[in-house]
Amino acid sequence: MNKIQINDFLKQKGSIIANGIVTNNPVFRLVLGTCPTLATTSSAINGMGMGLAATFVLVCSNVLISLLRKVIPDKIRIPAFVVIIATFVTLVQMLLQKFIPSLYESLGIFLPLIVVNCIILARAEAFASTNKVFNSALDGLGMGLGFTASLMLIGIIREFFGAGSLFYGSLAGIETGIQIEALADYSLNIFVLPAGGFLVFGLLMALINYLTDLHNKKKELKAEAKKEDALKEGRKEDLHIAFKEADLKEKNDEASIEDKAKADDAKDALKNALSDGTLNTLAGEDR
Amino acid sequence: MEFLLLIISAIFVNNFVLSQFLGICPFLGVSRKTDTALGMGFAVIFVMGIASVFAWLVQKALVALNVEYLQTITFILVIAALVQLVEMVLKRFMPSLYSALGVYLPLITTNCAVLGVAILNVNTYGTETAMSLLQFFLNGIFSGMGFTLAILLLAGIREKLEYADIPKPFKGFPITLISACLMSMAFVAFSGMVG
Numbered sequence A: 001m002n003k004i005q006i007n008d009f010l011k012q013k014g015s016i017i018a019n020g021i022v023t024n025n026p027v028f029r030l031v032l033g034t035c036p037t038l039a040t041t042s043s044a045i046n047g048m049g050m051g052l053a054a055t056f057v058l059v060c061s062n063v064l065i066s067l068l069r070k071v072i073p074d075k076i077r078i079p080a081f082v083v084i085i086a087t088f089v090t091l092v093q094m095l096l097q098k099f100i101p102s103l104y105e106s107l108g109i110f111l112p113l114i115v116v117n118c119i120i121l122a123r124a125e126a127f128a129s130t131n132k133v134f135n136s137a138l139d140g141l142g143m144g145l146g147f148t149a150s151l152m153l154i155g156i157i158r159e160f161f162g163a164g165s166l167f168y169g170s171l172a173g174i175e176t177g178i179q180i181e182a183l184a185d186y187s188l189n190i191f192v193l194p195a196g197g198f199l200v201f202g203l204l205m206a207l208i209n210y211l212t213d214l215h216n217k218k219k220e221l222k223a224e225a226k227k228e229d230a231l232k233e234g235r236k237e238d239l240h241i242a243f244k245e246a247d248l249k250e251k252n253d254e255a256s257i258e259d260k261a262k263a264d265d266a267k268d269a270l271k272n273a274l275s276d277g278t279l280n281t282l283a284g285e286d287r
Numbered sequence B: 001m002e003f004l005l006l007i008i009s010a011i012f013v014n015n016f017v018l019s020q021f022l023g024i025c026p027f028l029g030v031s032r033k034t035d036t037a038l039g040m041g042f043a044v045i046f047v048m049g050i051a052s053v054f055a056w057l058v059q060k061a062l063v064a065l066n067v068e069y070l071q072t073i074t075f076i077l078v079i080a081a082l083v084q085l086v087e088m089v090l091k092r093f094m095p096s097l098y099s100a101l102g103v104y105l106p107l108i109t110t111n112c113a114v115l116g117v118a119i120l121n122v123n124t125y126g127t128e129t130a131m132s133l134l135q136f137f138l139n140g141i142f143s144g145m146g147f148t149l150a151i152l153l154l155a156g157i158r159e160k161l162e163y164a165d166i167p168k169p170f171k172g173f174p175i176t177l178i179s180a181c182l183m184s185m186a187f188v189a190f191s192g193m194v195g
Helices: A003-023 A034-039 A042-066 A079-099 A101-108 A112-116 A118-128 A133-163 A194-233 A236-275 A278-283 B002-011 B024-029 B034-065 B069-092 B097-102 B104-110 B111-124 B133-161 B173-188
Strands: A165-171 A174-177
Touching: A003 A034, A003 A133, A034 A101, A034 A112, A034 A133, A034 A194, A034 B024, A042 A079, A042 A118, A042 A133, A042 A165, A042 B034, A079 A112, A079 A118, A079 B069, A101 A112, A101 B111, A112 B002, A112 B069, A112 B111, A133 A165, A133 A194, A174 A236, A194 B034, A194 B173, B002 B133, B024 B173, B034 B069, B034 B097, B034 B104, B034 B111, B069 B097, B069 B104, B069 B111, B069 B173, B111 B133, B133 B173
Parallel strands: none
Antiparallel strands: A165 A174
8 A cells, every 4th residue: 555545545534533523423413312411411520431431332333233234134123233232231331330330320320321322323324234344433433432522521511610620520449630629619500400401502502503604604705705806807717716616615515415415314214214204203303 | 198299209300301311302303393292292101101010020020030231131122112012002902092192102212211211210129219010100101291291391482482583503402402401490499399
């Protein structure tokens, strides 16, 4: 393999991972797995623990499902996926109970509930069941890290305002994080309560919507300004290039729309399979 | 008196959606209109009641066989099979109820509230608050009612929000989450009613 091939290879694999963390962030973009997102983020450590536990299950189940994708009959694939996922969830439960009992206690019921976390089943259906093993593992890793990062972000904000601390707690007997004494007296209890979870999640999602809009607008303005400049100066070549760029951008937009349509299709297919075409009503709403 | 406390606790104090974060996906997904929310709510009450009874029986079997670690796998399979079974039985013997619950029945397999109530109930085994079969059943039913109450209230708010002038970034999910936040704050007032 020469250098260019290696670069291409890395780029392609990197884009699979980046897709899960940024472009299709499971929490803020796809709005999947909202229950653990809200329930386990009263502190940053819990959010991180939940995220990493889900990442582990996601990578393992993606790999196994990808390995078995030609063996599992199409008709019973959803029950088969659920059993595979449940197996790894049980594994995580046992490992945490043995080695990090404090985290096991604080995640509580949401640890077994990873089974019904829609992110994992969605990736199994949309990616792992049609892709090669290594790519599936990377997809699981990307999605898992995107989930973990989102949970940590919400956790950090809620813990900071609600308890006046950062990453405070103990992991496997080791004290972690800091308690900010000055802030602890002015902590806003509401952030640790369930209401705070809804609030922080809602505000963060609004902020991300706003930033995405701003970014898109800036891009458009830039492209237009370039076109106008070229027109004014009458330079044919520049104009040509500018038009080409605009064309390319349009094509990209189309491609991204197609991608989105594909993702939506996959989601619909999953939901169809789950419930004989009746889950579409759920997908249809809020879309 | 004990049962009254159980009812108030399940519906208001430990409301599944607003204080325990279970069943958030349908809570956000199927709360556009009040009638769909009501349909979903009734289907959840129905399945939760039955699933609680089955969870009790399955857990007895697991304990007897000394394989409690299989809890997660067996429960999810039992619930999936149960939902299918309930659907078939209703279709055959109670077509009117079947058409009323309609599409919401199969949705429930992926509702974490059902698996949640089963695991929460079963986890009380061997503790002071260990429940009887009847308590299991009632807890399932009334937790489902708490879910129905929450989703119905949110749907009512969202129907009104359609006409409100909301800043663009807040449209859709964010404003729904913030409405849920205010509802959750209101439900905090119930805590302390049951010790």
